[in-house]
Amino acid sequence: MVSIAVQLDTDRAAAQHRARPASTSCDDRLADGPWAMDALPTLPPPPAQYGPGSSDHDVAPPTTPVQTTIPERYRTASPAELDARVTAAKEALGERLVVLGHHYQRDEVIAHADVIGDSFQLARAARETAAEHVVFCGVHFMAETADLLSRPDQSVVLPNLAAGCSMADMADLDAVTACWEQLGAVLGRAPDAPGPDGRVGVVPVTYMNSSAALKAFCGEHGGIVCTSSNAAAVLEWAFERGERVLFFPDQHLGRNTAAALGVPLSSMPVWDPRRALGGHDGQTVRGARVLLWRGWCSVHQRFTSAQVDAARAADPGVTVVVHPECPAPVVDAADDSGSTEKILRLVQGAPAGTSFAIGTEINMVRRLADAHPDKTITCLDPVICPCSTMYRIHPGYLAWVLEALVAGEVVNRVEVPASVAGPARVALERMLEVAR
Numbered sequence: 001m002v003s004i005a006v007q008l009d010t011d012r013a014a015a016q017h018r019a020r021p022a023s024t025s026c027d028d029r030l031a032d033g034p035w036a037m038d039a040l041p042t043l044p045p046p047p048a049q050y051g052p053g054s055s056d057h058d059v060a061p062p063t064t065p066v067q068t069t070i071p072e073r074y075r076t077a078s079p080a081e082l083d084a085r086v087t088a089a090k091e092a093l094g095e096r097l098v099v100l101g102h103h104y105q106r107d108e109v110i111a112h113a114d115v116i117g118d119s120f121q122l123a124r125a126a127r128e129t130a131a132e133h134v135v136f137c138g139v140h141f142m143a144e145t146a147d148l149l150s151r152p153d154q155s156v157v158l159p160n161l162a163a164g165c166s167m168a169d170m171a172d173l174d175a176v177t178a179c180w181e182q183l184g185a186v187l188g189r190a191p192d193a194p195g196p197d198g199r200v201g202v203v204p205v206t207y208m209n210s211s212a213a214l215k216a217f218c219g220e221h222g223g224i225v226c227t228s229s230n231a232a233a234v235l236e237w238a239f240e241r242g243e244r245v246l247f248f249p250d251q252h253l254g255r256n257t258a259a260a261l262g263v264p265l266s267s268m269p270v271w272d273p274r275r276a277l278g279g280h281d282g283q284t285v286r287g288a289r290v291l292l293w294r295g296w297c298s299v300h301q302r303f304t305s306a307q308v309d310a311a312r313a314a315d316p317g318v319t320v321v322v323h324p325e326c327p328a329p330v331v332d333a334a335d336d337s338g339s340t341e342k343i344l345r346l347v348q349g350a351p352a353g354t355s356f357a358i359g360t361e362i363n364m365v366r367r368l369a370d371a372h373p374d375k376t377i378t379c380l381d382p383v384i385c386p387c388s389t390m391y392r393i394h395p396g397y398l399a400w401v402l403e404a405l406v407a408g409e410v411v412n413r414v415e416v417p418a419s420v421a422g423p424a425r426v427a428l429e430r431m432l433e434v435a436r
């Protein structure tokens, strides 16, 4: 029965894959006005529904920033008018401004970005720029990281404070602290205290996609930050120092990376923060090599191995490349996996005529397809939506923050408090040392 169900699933996905036009998305309303989507908290919950408002069902910490209503003129302006306003404001600010755009941003915003990259590249750009104002077209944790790495006299601005990351919100400081205390009780010593062989009980490792408070937690407890491009080097660093790793918030990146390093799945229990001892007994926790936080990316968790099969059924010569935030069966079934930068390099370096099915956010895949008309580039998911929180950076918000800067007012500044910034920088610097 199971194999028939899987085959039906595969056939359906293959048919969708063949029939799909390149621009298919689940709901175009998301593009029009994120302020309208923000006002839809009562949509029915997933799993069937994905698209506008779907992030409303993610658990957001009470400290999550709230965006104020912006003036009506920005909400009702035409795309052409907003484009002209952003262009004029950028010209007026000149070298006092740098606009950073994440790969997953919409085209209308990317058109105005001075630097395009992943979260780590953009954080580096924020550190290296001489500009007085850094307008970060990404999500909240990225703006926090840019603030941590930039000079105190620079301001980092996030055009829409409601542009969070549902994955980052799945691990907050209270929940991680509670986990840490339980680990201490099970191990019989503070988790960051050395054992007989000099190694600590637990090394906390946080993905870049986390709040500054969690980066600070890692800084204070002998831990470190990682990105999707350096996670393997960071895990090796952590294994040298600790008996086990607590990896948060993305279970998939942790599992895929540790598995590639030879850690068996049986040594990687998932820590559910809503259950006592993460849902395990003490023996399982003590025997763990990696404790994987129960978090995920709502965009990348949608990819399935059936979609990989479908892509290959539709085009036997296709190369399937996926992001390591995808579930392990998808990464295992793909030809390759890696960060957005690695995906970019693979496509750029491939000869004309190569065919790719890519498992990552749709805006990036579409732009890759546009930039490489000599190659066939499709998204692995026939109906994938953009990252709905990233997409909240509408050009209306960008025009608003830029025109405020022209008028001498800094709105939506993201500033990490000094008490958090210090230890958070410690964890970031450890990462920079490990993976330069």
Ligand code: SF4
Pocket: 104, 139, 164, 165, 166, 167, 168, 209, 297, 298, 299, 300, 361, 387, 388, 389, 390
């Ligand atoms: S794509 Fe996923 S991990 Fe990235 S910002 Fe969106 S929800 Fe967060």
